[in-house]
Structure formats: C-alpha cells, structure tokens
Amino acid sequence: EPEVTQTPSHQVTQMGQEVILRCVPISNHLYFYWYRQILGQKVEFLVSFYNNEISEKSEIFDDQFSVERPDGSNFTLKIRSTKLEDSAMYFCASKEGLGETQYFGPGTRLLVL
Amino acid sequence: EDQVTQSPEALRLQEGESSSLNCSYTVSGLRGLFWYRQDPGKGPEFLFTLYSAGEEKEKERLKATLTKKESFLHITAPKPEDSATYLCAVLLYGQNFVFGPGTRLSVLP
Helix, strand or coil: CCCCCEEECCCCCCCCCCEEEEEEECCCCCCCEEEEEEECEEEEEEEEEEECCCEEEECCCCCCCEEEECCCCCCCEEEECCCHHEEEEEEEEEECCCCCCEECCCCCCECCC | CCCCEECEEEEEECCCCCCEEEEECCCCCEEEEEEEECCCCCEEEEEEEECCCCCCCEEEEEEEEECCCCEEECCCCHHHHHCEEEEEEEECCCCCEEEECEEEEEEEE
C-alpha cells in the first residue's frame, strides 16, 4: 500500500542552525501539507501546498519557514534559523485531487538544543 | 475562533468493555470530520471521514457518528491492540485541518 515517507526520522540541531525536513508524498497525490506536534500537545497545521505554491499557511508558519517541491517526488520543509521552541514532531501529509482524506507520514522528531 | 475539543482526555477500559469517545466542535464552515488513530511516536493513521449529520461509518470494532455539533467514536468489545490516542480533526473550507487534543485510550487485558 502506498504511503508517505519522511526523512530523517530524528534530527538534533543547534539553535540558529538551518534544517531541512524531507517528505515523499504518495505518488499520485496533488496536495501536500506540513503539520507539527509539540510533545504532549495538539497536531497543528503549518502549511498547505498545491500546484507548486502555498495555498494556505498558519500563524506558526512565519518567515523562518519555507516549503519547496524541488522535483517530482520530494516535498521539503526548511527552517532557516531554528529556535528552541521549534522542537517538535513534524508530519508531512498528502491527499489526492478528489478525495478529502489526508494521509500522514511517520514524522520527523526535531530537537533543537 | 474555530475549536475542537475531545473527551475524555484519557480512558482506561478492560478488554471487552465498550465505550464512546466524544469530539465536539465549534467551527465556521465545516467540510468534514475525520477520525485518526495515533500510536506513540507515529503519524496519525486515517480511520473515518464523516460529512453530514446522521452519517455513520464502521470498521471492525469502531463506529463513528456525526451530529451538527459533535461526533462519537464508539468502541465495541475493545482489545489491547486498540490502545492508542484517537484524534478528531475538522476540515475547514480553507482546506486545513483543525485537530482536537485527542483521547488516550488504554485497553487492559
């Protein structure tokens, strides 16, 4: 069964460093998303992406964040200068054009020291 | 402000002891309500989508129902492998999900 994959599974970085989280959505899906979940808290929407542009973003998704689809398969989230409060689990999700269901990847656990 | 709440926060059941989880929402422009299961350290796994009041969906020991203000996830004769956090998410007209905080279910053998 097709699934969303994410790499790396864990990332430890120093405050102020740039990180890139990678996702490979399900191959025929057209809509892509990033969410985050701080330990013990709700899953929070960050950004949605369709047709090579951001379609919606939350207040969390400030200028430190960017997304890109550099080729036909990868979808990346970049955090330019990480802060301690960026420590969280980051989930990528994708959905096909017609359905509403978003399928989530296993997540990347980011720890900023 | 769009809000999704879930109750109880945590629930412990004996194997075979049926119960229900609640998801209440106050949102403008509901497109659909989704239930996901999340195991520790993993991504949410899709269970059900409900679009209109009165709709019901079933899968094995789980049944989801929807009214105009809330949804229930009924668990019949649960097994230890049903232990997980169950997340409710509301899909708004902006295409993004608003998640509830989840109900942490433990089913004891």
